Amino acid sequence: MTNKLRGVLPALTLASVVLAASPAAAYTVFVTNEKDNTISVLDSVKLEVVNTLKVGARPRGITLSRDNKWLLVCTSDDNRVEVYDAKTLAPVKHLPSGPDPELFIFHPSGNPLYIANEDDNLVTVVDVQNDKVLEEIPVGVEPEGMGISPDGKILVNTSETTNMAHFIDTATHKIFDNVLVDTRPRVAEFTPDGSQVWVSSEIGGTVTIIETATRKQLGKIKFEIQGITPDAIQPVGVRMTQDGKWAFVALGPANRIAIIDAKTFQVVKYVLVGQRVWQLGLTPDDKLLFTTNGTSNDVTVIDVEKQRAVKSIKVGRYPWGVVVAPF
Amino acid sequence: MAIAASARSAIRAALACAVVASAAAVVTAPSTTLAQEAQPPAVAPAATTREPGTQQITILLVRELVDRLPPLSLLDQPPKDDGIAGARLAIDDNNTTGRFLKQSFSLDTLEASDPAQLIADTVARVDKGAGFVVADVAPDTLVKLADALAGKQAVIFNTSAADERLREEDCRANVKHTAPSYSMLADGLGQYLAVKRWRNWLMVTGSNVDDKLWADALRRAAKRFGHKIVEEREFKYEVGSRRSDGGYEQIQQQIPSFLQGAAAHDIVIVADAARLFADYFPYRTWEARPVAGSAGLFATAWHPAVELWGGTQFQNRFKRLANRNMRPLDYNVWTAVRSVGEAATRRRSADAKDLISYMLTPEFEIAAFKGRKLTYRDWNGQLRQPLLVATDKLHVTVSPQPEFLHQFSELDTLGVDKPETRCRAYAK
Numbered sequence: 001m002t003n004k005l006r007g008v009l010p011a012l013t014l015a016s017v018v019l020a021a022s023p024a025a026a027y028t029v030f031v032t033n034e035k036d037n038t039i040s041v042l043d044s045v046k047l048e049v050v051n052t053l054k055v056g057a058r059p060r061g062i063t064l065s066r067d068n069k070w071l072l073v074c075t076s077d078d079n080r081v082e083v084y085d086a087k088t089l090a091p092v093k094h095l096p097s098g099p100d101p102e103l104f105i106f107h108p109s110g111n112p113l114y115i116a117n118e119d120d121n122l123v124t125v126v127d128v129q130n131d132k133v134l135e136e137i138p139v140g141v142e143p144e145g146m147g148i149s150p151d152g153k154i155l156v157n158t159s160e161t162t163n164m165a166h167f168i169d170t171a172t173h174k175i176f177d178n179v180l181v182d183t184r185p186r187v188a189e190f191t192p193d194g195s196q197v198w199v200s201s202e203i204g205g206t207v208t209i210i211e212t213a214t215r216k217q218l219g220k221i222k223f224e225i226q227g228i229t230p231d232a233i234q235p236v237g238v239r240m241t242q243d244g245k246w247a248f249v250a251l252g253p254a255n256r257i258a259i260i261d262a263k264t265f266q267v268v269k270y271v272l273v274g275q276r277v278w279q280l281g282l283t284p285d286d287k288l289l290f291t292t293n294g295t296s297n298d299v300t301v302i303d304v305e306k307q308r309a310v311k312s313i314k315v316g317r318y319p320w321g322v323v324v325a326p327f
Numbered sequence: 328m329a330i331a332a333s334a335r336s337a338i339r340a341a342l343a344c345a346v347v348a349s350a351a352a353v354v355t356a357p358s359t360t361l362a363q364e365a366q367p368p369a370v371a372p373a374a375t376t377r378e379p380g381t382q383q384i385t386i387l388l389v390r391e392l393v394d395r396l397p398p399l400s401l402l403d404q405p406p407k408d409d410g411i412a413g414a415r416l417a418i419d420d421n422n423t424t425g426r427f428l429k430q431s432f433s434l435d436t437l438e439a440s441d442p443a444q445l446i447a448d449t450v451a452r453v454d455k456g457a458g459f460v461v462a463d464v465a466p467d468t469l470v471k472l473a474d475a476l477a478g479k480q481a482v483i484f485n486t487s488a489a490d491e492r493l494r495e496e497d498c499r500a501n502v503k504h505t506a507p508s509y510s511m512l513a514d515g516l517g518q519y520l521a522v523k524r525w526r527n528w529l530m531v532t533g534s535n536v537d538d539k540l541w542a543d544a545l546r547r548a549a550k551r552f553g554h555k556i557v558e559e560r561e562f563k564y565e566v567g568s569r570r571s572d573g574g575y576e577q578i579q580q581q582i583p584s585f586l587q588g589a590a591a592h593d594i595v596i597v598a599d600a601a602r603l604f605a606d607y608f609p610y611r612t613w614e615a616r617p618v619a620g621s622a623g624l625f626a627t628a629w630h631p632a633v634e635l636w637g638g639t640q641f642q643n644r645f646k647r648l649a650n651r652n653m654r655p656l657d658y659n660v661w662t663a664v665r666s667v668g669e670a671a672t673r674r675r676s677a678d679a680k681d682l683i684s685y686m687l688t689p690e691f692e693i694a695a696f697k698g699r700k701l702t703y704r705d706w707n708g709q710l711r712q713p714l715l716v717a718t719d720k721l722h723v724t725v726s727p728q729p730e731f732l733h734q735f736s737e738l739d740t741l742g743v744d745k746p747e748t749r750c751r752a753y754a755k
Contacts, residue, residue: 162424
């Protein structure tokens with residue numbers, strides 16, 4: 001399907017305009033399977049697995065280069081970042097990553113790549129063109145979440161056992177502020193306008209909203225679901241629509257995602273997905289949200305506008321990370 | 328691949344210098360946030376030149392050196408730094424966080440075989456300002472130590488004694504327990520056996536005092552979760568030398584004949600608190616039945632093979648530090664020292680009074696690689712925690728089992744619950 005479309009589109013520019021306006025543009029969804037050492041490749045229209053790629057040991061974080069040419073995977077137990085051609089899936093190279101890479105994020109300019117090394121209390125800065133480690137930034141215990149401001153000036157890393165969001169100046173690679181959040185912060189996500197950073201605390205059970213300019217706490221989202229014990233509500237993945245209206249938070253063993261009005265910080269709906277939902281990926285048109293459900297070995301597809309789950313798709317064992325390519 | 332270790336440490340050293348050099352240029356952060364400070368990274372040894380304004384927090388590890396009979400298996404020999412290594416890791420973890428908050432943690436260890444001397448030394452340290460006492464001592468010593476420190480600005484963490492009475496009739500308001508109690512361990516196992524419907528227990532109890540306490544907890548769990556103890560037998564074990572050339576030939580005869588003629592049972596439950604004989608039972612029973620309790624399947628606060636809930640990095644950090652596996656005592660001590668660190672972080676304080684009272688509030692919680700927050704019970708100071716139900720190699724499950732519910736916290740299905748407690752010290 002995607003290949004066919006790619007062949008036809010350049011020839012028919014008029015048709016492409018029509019297609020872009022249609023609700024179901026075809027995207028490619030990549031899901032890492034932590035236990036299988038594979039990536040499941042899904043088609044966002046067919047909503048099925050179209051390919052499975054073997055990768056290194058314990059793939060977790062997954063992202064695309066800013067030009068969408070490369071697919072990058074943290075293969076944590078191989079202590080490296082593997083780079084694949086995002087379209088052909090041919091291996092390109094391995095990047096030096098520091099030990100046990102878990103999550104990473106690109107500078108908006110496309111280089112460098114910032115990697116959280118969970119086992120070594122470091123954030124590693126890697127020049128992806130020259131395959132060189134530029135710097136290692138000491139942070140708290142078990143760094144994981146990585147967020148970068150849209151202007152690329154501020155990097156935020158969360159450390160799980162230190163319980164802080166570290167604000168790092170990307171020009172100097174120095175921490176300039178630390179904000180204490182609730183226990184075991186997993187993910188840091190900037191709002192599209194860069195004015196806020198949302199940090200999920202897995203054990204604390206909250207999402208803290210920090211004002212970027214002042215590092216003051218603007219709000220804290222708590223979750224309450226009837227019939228679910230508070231201890232099982234464990235926020236991890238955070239994603240937002242580009243218009244800044246909606247935020248989505250994956251709630252781990254509560255087996256639900258929360259849909260949040262990003263302006264008022266109010267939860268408007270909980271959507272039941274698979275078991276132990278951790279990471280989230282939005283399609284580039286913000287119409288579909290994919291959730292990785294670790295212990296039920298599937299991803300759930302959520303229709304963003306209708307705010308409901310439309311399908312669950314079986315992938316490999318212990319799906320962990322997800323990223324959606326604009327092709 | 329990762330860059331070479333030497334290159335990495337060179338980068339670290341350079342970084343440390345750079346951070347110190349740039350300290351003056353750091354803009355003062357608003358009061359609601361935490362100013363970046365210029366301590367070298369935690370990988371460096373404890374800072375020798377401390378910045379003015381750094382909060383110093385000393386944790387006192389108090390160990391009673393007890394002559395214990397060696398466990399049966401060579402694999403179970405306790406290392407010399409059992410517990411100490413857990414404290415060192417927690418101090419490192421606290422310091423990695425502390426360097427962002429101008430807090431510095433250090434460990435002081437007191438060891439003695441004479442309880443009176445150990446208590447006197449501890450009191451002297453507390454009088455000089457040490458507020459956090461992490462204890463690996465005998466039950467009687469713990470009670471005496473708590474009484475000696477009553478009214479002083481100090482809290483004690485019990486990291487090793489499972490005795491119920493320390494949480495119940497002999498509880499003290501200045502003691503917290505990171506070690507699970509016998510009843511928690513028994514309930515963790517009992518819940519899983521209920522889920523498996525292995526209901527009929529043949530119980531074998533050792534003749535030591537601790538074995539009786541452990542057996543009491545197992546009997547309580549049996550009643551609580553609907554099991555039936557079909558028969559109890561006391562195993563009178565003559566402790567000889569642990570090693571001898573040969574020995575298995577006799578054991579192979581003794582154990583089956585000891586269990587011969589028992590009432591029909593699903594499982595053999597062995598209560599041997601010190602693991603002096605329980606490991607003789609698996610595969611030597613008269614009937615083909617599994618063994619649980621002190622050998623075979625057992626409940627524990629920590630297991631060296633656990634990689635759940637981010638445990639991999641935790642185990643790795645420990646192994647790099649101690650060159651061995653993490654044992655339950657190390658974990659209990661780590662949790663105690665981290666509790667102090669967590670309180671200091673949240674309160675941004677080194678004041679013992681402040682931190683001790685904060686640790687008594689419902690807000691206080693810690694993350695300790697158990698997949699959910701851990702808190703202290705407000706009626707007896709016991710740490711609520713999930714327990715691993717495991718074999719020697721690997722965990723089999725984690726209790727509480729989802730089938731057992733509770734009106735406040737499922738973790739309170741393990742051990743003595745609030746309506747049942749005989750502890751009165753916390754009621755005040």
